[in-house]
Amino acid sequence: MATNPSSDSVGESYSSQRRQTAQQPLVDDSELWRRLKLGDEGAIADLYDRYSQLIYNVSYHILRDPGTSEDILQEVLLQLWRVPDSFEPAKGTLHAWLTVVTRRRAIDRLRRRKAESDIADVVVSINATQLTDASLNQISGKIRVLLEDMPEKLRVTFELAYMQGLTHVEISKRLGIPLGTTKSRIRQVLSSVRAKLDSDRAKTNGNGHV
Amino acid sequence: MFDKTHSVSTDETAEQAALYCLGDFRSADRKSYEEHLSSCASCRAEVEECSAVIAELALIDSSDLPSKSRTDFLTRVRKENANGRHWSRIRSVIITPQLSVRPSRKKNHGEIAATFDKLADRLSGSEQELLEALVRAALELCDAGTAGFSVLYENEQVFRWDALAGALAEAKGGTTPRTWSPCGTTLDLGRPQLFSNPSRCFEYFRNSAHEIFEGLVVPVYVGEEPFGTLWVASHDERTFNKEDLQVLQSFADFCGTSVGIMRERQAKQGSDAR
Numbered sequence: 001m002a003t004n005p006s007s008d009s010v011g012e013s014y015s016s017q018r019r020q021t022a023q024q025p026l027v028d029d030s031e032l033w034r035r036l037k038l039g040d041e042g043a044i045a046d047l048y049d050r051y052s053q054l055i056y057n058v059s060y061h062i063l064r065d066p067g068t069s070e071d072i073l074q075e076v077l078l079q080l081w082r083v084p085d086s087f088e089p090a091k092g093t094l095h096a097w098l099t100v101v102t103r104r105r106a107i108d109r110l111r112r113r114k115a116e117s118d119i120a121d122v123v124v125s126i127n128a129t130q131l132t133d134a135s136l137n138q139i140s141g142k143i144r145v146l147l148e149d150m151p152e153k154l155r156v157t158f159e160l161a162y163m164q165g166l167t168h169v170e171i172s173k174r175l176g177i178p179l180g181t182t183k184s185r186i187r188q189v190l191s192s193v194r195a196k197l198d199s200d201r202a203k204t205n206g207n208g209h210v
Numbered sequence: 211m212f213d214k215t216h217s218v219s220t221d222e223t224a225e226q227a228a229l230y231c232l233g234d235f236r237s238a239d240r241k242s243y244e245e246h247l248s249s250c251a252s253c254r255a256e257v258e259e260c261s262a263v264i265a266e267l268a269l270i271d272s273s274d275l276p277s278k279s280r281t282d283f284l285t286r287v288r289k290e291n292a293n294g295r296h297w298s299r300i301r302s303v304i305i306t307p308q309l310s311v312r313p314s315r316k317k318n319h320g321e322i323a324a325t326f327d328k329l330a331d332r333l334s335g336s337e338q339e340l341l342e343a344l345v346r347a348a349l350e351l352c353d354a355g356t357a358g359f360s361v362l363y364e365n366e367q368v369f370r371w372d373a374l375a376g377a378l379a380e381a382k383g384g385t386t387p388r389t390w391s392p393c394g395t396t397l398d399l400g401r402p403q404l405f406s407n408p409s410r411c412f413e414y415f416r417n418s419a420h421e422i423f424e425g426l427v428v429p430v431y432v433g434e435e436p437f438g439t440l441w442v443a444s445h446d447e448r449t450f451n452k453e454d455l456q457v458l459q460s461f462a463d464f465c466g467t468s469v470g471i472m473r474e475r476q477a478k479q480g481s482d483a484r
Contacts, residue, residue, distance in 0.1 A: 039297075044287055045284055048280060048283055049280075052275055052279065052283075053269070053272065054268060054269060056273070056279075057268035057269060057273060058264065060273045061267070061268055061271065066273070070276060073275075073279065073283070075400060077283065078283075078286070078287070078290075078398075079399050079400065079401075081287055081297070082290075082297045082398065083297075083300075083301055083304055083306075083399060084301075085301075085304075085306070086306075086399070090248040091247040091248045091254070092254050092257055092261075095261070095265065096231075096261035096262070099261040099262075099264050100230065100257075100261055103232065104233040105400065106233075107233045112431055112433050112435075113433075142270050143267060143271045146270070161232050162232065162264070165232070167234045168234055183228075184225065186228050186229065187221060187224045187225045190263055193267065194263045197263065
């Protein structure tokens with residue numbers, strides 16, 4: 001680990017977040033949600049403290065704009081405050097719901113901002129190699145480290161699906177590959193990222209950081 | 211599309227969860243998949259894992275949240291409560307989650323496709339003609355009592371019923387307040403909403419010639435800007451379901467794109483003329 005400080009920092013950051021999560025839940029989400037349904041302002045303040053950084057960052061990764069990311073943060077939590085039943089516990093956890101809803105809103109905002117022309121038309125004219133070079137420059141240090149051992153085709157897929165929010169149909173068109181191949185790459189890339197995160201975490205834990 | 215439950219994860223279920231979490235699904239598929247999640251523990255677990263990866267990535271490459279953000283947010287929450295937005299009253303008439311549990315009624319896809327063909331013909335006409343064609347189609351395909359298009363006039367802070375078909379057609383041109391209406395609520399929440407007896411909350415509906423039993427409202431955007439809402443209402447015991455929502459959502463998407471194209475074309479014609 002000492003020979004690769006960048007990898008170390010990925011593990012540090014992730015492990016630090018995990019430590020926060022481990023210390024956090026004095027009151028669980030279902031209790032906060034129940035209080036939210038009763039109109040308890042304290043519950044939405046607690047949820048803000050618990051999830052604001054997550055929501056802001058999920059949005060920021062797509063929009064790269066602090067102001068709009070903050071708007072999305074407010075929209076998502078206000079939606080939950082105004083209509084708590086927007087979230088349905090039978091379909092998953094609040095953490096997953098907030099992550100997915102935020103991402104969707106950020107992508108919608110990106111698409112509306114650029115109208116379809118910028119996303120679909122301009123994009124098609126760029127070839128995959130140009131895209132790889134340019135996009136990796138956009139990806140900041142820690143995530144870049146996470147991707148460095150990954151095959152180029154997966155890195156490109158990651159960039160298009162995760163950072164730019166393109167659908168698998170748009171990615172297929174852009175890279176000139178079948179839809180099934182794109183879907184398979186998306187699955188593989190998320191699986192690789194997960195494995196890498198787990199590996200970094202295991203190394204960090206092994207070093208006694210947690 | 212996502213009918214059967216899965217006892218184990220497969221490549222296909224992992225792909226579906228990944229696409230869902232990344233925001234890939236279109237509205238109708240997303241609703242269908244979310245409904246599937248409530249009965250498939252295996253896919254719920256896949257979604258948990260994928261969303262956790264997305265969350266971890268977001269937190270690894272963390273950008274600082276502006277320090278004023280918390281105060282701004284909580285001030286907004288308090289202000290909304292204090293200035294009479296009365297979200298608790300609004301909540302009492304919103305029954306959107308019921309859409310996903312009501313029994314399905316199969317739509318006639320041939321009829322829907324034919325309707326879109328007819329709507330596409332309207333693209334050479336005016337925005338008003340398009341809106342009127344949309345509400346007539348919505349009225350018919352959703353078997354509604356009234357269908358309407360409420361255009362948002364931001365400066366005046368009102369929605370105006372610019373196109374209406376059905377029982378309330380004579381109310382065309384009427385307005386509802388931006389800050390206190392089913393349409394405003396739907397735009398605030400940024401997603402379709404189902405209202406039950408909305409006059410219990412929005413008192414001005416009590417003067418309506420036809421009581422509204424249910425109202426299904428879908429936001430419509432042109433580019434990034436809210437344009438208005440497309441809605442259907444029932445005046446008897448008719449209830450709406452997710453198929454009605456799919457129809458309305460597809461019309462709303464079509465409308466947003468079409469109006470955007472019309473406006474671009476007008477702008478181009480204007481600049482060519484100069």
